[in-house]
Amino acid sequence: xDSWSGHVLLQKLSVNAASPLAHISNSHSNRTSxxxxxxxxxxxxxxFLTDMAxxxxxxxxxxxxxxxxxxALHQHQSQPQQLRLKRELxxxxxxxxxxxxxxxxxxxxxxxxxxxxxxxxxxTLFQLDKFMVRIVPTSIETQxxxxxxxxxxxxxxxxxxxPLQLNIIEPDFDVLNSFGDYDEHNEQxxxxxxxxxxxxxxxxxxxxxxxxVGSSRRNKDDDELLSCHLFGxxxxxxxxxxxxxxxxxxxGRGLIDKEGELQESTHSSSSEPLTKKTMExxxxxxxxxxxxxxxxxxxxxxxRVICMSKEDTTAATNxxxxxxxxxxxxxxxxxxxxxxxxxxxxxxLLVENMLQSGWGQILRPDDxxxxxxxxxxxxHLLLKDPDRFLYDSVEKQRGSLNISQNKLYGREKETSLxxxxxxxxxxxxxxxxxxVDGFSGCGKSKxxxxxxxxxxxxxxxxxxxxxxxxxxxxxxxxxxxxxLNQLCILICExxxxxxxxxxxxELMMVFGxxxxxxxxxxPNVAMLSQQLNLFDHDEALNLSNVPYILLLxxxxxxxxxxxxxxxxxxxxxxxxxxxxxxxxxxxxIKGNNCVFVVGSYRNHxxxxxxxxxxxxxxxxxxxxxxxxxxxxxxxxxxxxxTLISDALGLFPxxxxxxxxxxQRKTEGNxxxxxxxxxxxxxxxxxxxxxxxx
Numbered sequence: 001x002d003s004w005s006g007h008v009l010l011q012k013l014s015v016n017a018a019s020p021l022a023h024i025s026n027s028h029s030n031r032t033s034x035x036x037x038x039x040x041x042x043x044x045x046x047x048f049l050t051d052m053a054x055x056x057x058x059x060x061x062x063x064x065x066x067x068x069x070x071x072a073l074h075q076h077q078s079q080p081q082q083l084r085l086k087r088e089l090x091x092x093x094x095x096x097x098x099x100x101x102x103x104x105x106x107x108x109x110x111x112x113x114x115x116x117x118x119x120x121x122x123x124t125l126f127q128l129d130k131f132m133v134r135i136v137p138t139s140i141e142t143q144x145x146x147x148x149x150x151x152x153x154x155x156x157x158x159x160x161x162x163p164l165q166l167n168i169i170e171p172d173f174d175v176l177n178s179f180g181d182y183d184e185h186n187e188q189x190x191x192x193x194x195x196x197x198x199x200x201x202x203x204x205x206x207x208x209x210x211x212x213v214g215s216s217r218r219n220k221d222d223d224e225l226l227s228c229h230l231f232g233x234x235x236x237x238x239x240x241x242x243x244x245x246x247x248x249x250x251x252g253r254g255l256i257d258k259e260g261e262l263q264e265s266t267h268s269s270s271s272e273p274l275t276k277k278t279m280e281x282x283x284x285x286x287x288x289x290x291x292x293x294x295x296x297x298x299x300x301x302x303x304r305v306i307c308m309s310k311e312d313t314t315a316a317t318n319x320x321x322x323x324x325x326x327x328x329x330x331x332x333x334x335x336x337x338x339x340x341x342x343x344x345x346x347x348x349l350l351v352e353n354m355l356q357s358g359w360g361q362i363l364r365p366d367d368x369x370x371x372x373x374x375x376x377x378x379x380h381l382l383l384k385d386p387d388r389f390l391y392d393s394v395e396k397q398r399g400s401l402n403i404s405q406n407k408l409y410g411r412e413k414e415t416s417l418x419x420x421x422x423x424x425x426x427x428x429x430x431x432x433x434x435x436v437d438g439f440s441g442c443g444k445s446k447x448x449x450x451x452x453x454x455x456x457x458x459x460x461x462x463x464x465x466x467x468x469x470x471x472x473x474x475x476x477x478x479x480x481x482x483x484l485n486q487l488c489i490l491i492c493e494x495x496x497x498x499x500x501x502x503x504x505x506e507l508m509m510v511f512g513x514x515x516x517x518x519x520x521x522x523p524n525v526a527m528l529s530q531q532l533n534l535f536d537h538d539e540a541l542n543l544s545n546v547p548y549i550l551l552l553x554x555x556x557x558x559x560x561x562x563x564x565x566x567x568x569x570x571x572x573x574x575x576x577x578x579x580x581x582x583x584x585x586x587x588x589i590k591g592n593n594c595v596f597v598v599g600s601y602r603n604h605x606x607x608x609x610x611x612x613x614x615x616x617x618x619x620x621x622x623x624x625x626x627x628x629x630x631x632x633x634x635x636x637x638x639x640x641x642t643l644i645s646d647a648l649g650l651f652p653x654x655x656x657x658x659x660x661x662x663q664r665k666t667e668g669n670x671x672x673x674x675x676x677x678x679x680x681x682x683x684x685x686x687x688x689x690x691x692x693x
Contacts, residue, residue: 055154060131068241097235098379099156099166100131105372106197107160121223125160126230128237132157165198193383225357228369232354240341344390350378367654378651388649401647401677408450410639414630418451421628425596426563431586432596437603438632441671444600448567455565461490462565467573475577477546481521483566488524504529506556521549547581554593564595571601571613579616587623634668647677
């Protein structure tokens with residue numbers, strides 16, 4: 001099987017920037033990431049190594065042709081390795097699809113000057129020959145059948161008027177590092193793309209209007225639906241190498257045949273197979289811009305959709321069923337879904353939803369796309385979390401909910417408030433208190449747990465305690481002593497021996513002969529030094545001294561370089577004695593401790609004004625210690641829909657109707673939401689359907 005040979009690409013790597021095929025760019029020459037890697041079969045030459053970091057533009061059709069050849073070139077590999085390669089190729093094409101969607105959407109927004117008015121519709125934007133893929137070679141691998149060099153995608157260009165350029169700023173493919181063994185249990189197989197679009201019109205005064213050739217249509221909504229339909233055709237061509245409606249290709253030929261050979265378009269005058277031509281011949285036959293596709297294919301698809309839009313009102317007047325009308329059209333067009341060609345069912349569903357947008361405002365199904373913005377969001381979701389949204393795992397088919405234990409939904413502002421408070425404590429060296437309240441199940445503990453990693457990374461010492469409902473009428477001072485015992489361990493783990501020794505010396509100076517009392521209250525202080533384990537007295541411990549002992553200990557071990565975050569859960573059950581100790585620590589004006597106390601409690605359980613926690617807050621305010629307060633409500637509609645979308649592995653636009661119902665029943669309480677979903681699954685009221693996907 002032929003593919004575009006390495007020596008041709010090597011020649012193009014060294015041409016000047018004006019070449020229509022290759023454009024050498026220095027903006028990405030220093031990238032070292034091997035993300036978005038794919039292999040190109042080539043006759044390797046030594047000169048390639050000198051141009052390893054240079055960027056080259058490749059027509060999208062030629063890039064597709066090479067991608068289709070890779071499976072055949074790796075037939076000697078094991079089945080898991082081939083499966084991994086197939087997944088890589090799908091993710092790579094998703095990257096290009098995402099870039100194409102962003103570019104087209106930007107071009108249309110530019111033509112409408114960013115307003116709500118209808119844009120100048122240009123159907124030629126939805127042709128594969130309008131796009132170039134920019135790649136950078138990264139490494140070489142020697143194989144028995146030849147050499148393979150690895151490249152990564154760094155951007156894409158849209159040959160509009162004026163042209164647009166998309167740069168991939170932050171690719172993060174974890175699965176695309178090498179052609180090693182495939183790990184089906186790896187959950188970090190996606191990427192979160194950060195991109196930027198370079199638009200020449202943005203540099204001009206009064207820019208924003210696109211002088212493209214096209215017809216300004218009457219209704220922007222109709223334009224959006226038509227854009228979705230044509231982009232669905234483009235996606236099908238990108239992944240399958242053929243038009244989704246075979247009858248539209250009767251006047252022409254497929255883009256890529258079953259063996260992956262790039263086909264010759266009907267307007268080519270040469271009978272020589274296209275794959276036997278050089279790149280120069282290809283560019284010459286396409287007018288220099290890579291146009292290999294007969295425009296009659298797009299025109300026929302466009303005419304059919306416009307015709308369907310006109311039939312829209314008639315069908316509604318006659319009471320025709322939208323489902324039957326769509327089925328009739330799909331049957332007549334012999335539509336071939338991507339899932340029938342071996343692609344993931346969710347990708348196939350995405351393309352189907354886009355194609356269904358062309359059936360008109362009335363006939364189109366509820367799940368069909370309403371705008372290209374929806375397509376951009378869905379494509380990014382497939383890239384960001386393919387294990388959840390792209391692939392049909394065994395867990396999904398069993399109907400299990402895919403609940404993320406570490407992801408926090410809709411609490412970005414609260415998270416930022418907590419981290420800002422901690423950084424303020426660590427910079428000023430003055431203790432503060434932050435209180436989080438809310439109804440049970442609203443996610444108070446999860447919110448605070450989510451920032452612990454950031455606090456540790458910033459050099460903080462996080463210790464935790466939890467109060468018990470059963471023991472609320474007795475002293476729970478042990479909650480504090482156990483937490484500070486954890487602090488002794490952290491000091492040993494996070495500091496050099498010389499620093500620990502300095503702490504021990506200061507403890508001995510502060511406590512003097514009463515050091516044995518500290519050792520009895522905090523047994524783990526013996527881990528700091530053997531000197532602290534020499535005091536052994538049988539006399540009873542005076543509990544009234546414990547608060548002062550803990551205060552002195554924190555004065556020694558906490559400072560700007562060692563800020564301590566003390567998280568106390570379920571403060572509504574804390575006893576007055578323990579709350580008094582907390583008050584002493586926070587209102588200490590003689591010492592120099594650096595403690596950030598974070599407490600959470602259920603506000604509906606402290607409604608009585610003489611509750612000990614209310615009294616603590618009043619005393620702190622009297623000592624000029626103003627608590628930072630966070631009240632957690634239920635999740636907003638958008639955040640709740642994201643949670644349900646993740647749990648079900650559905651696109652957010654498809655789970656929105658279910659989310660609205662659940663929000664009305666649960667008021668957005670995350671715990672109740674998940675319990676409600678579990679009950680639906682257990683009663684078989686919510687089932688996973690591979691066919692429907």
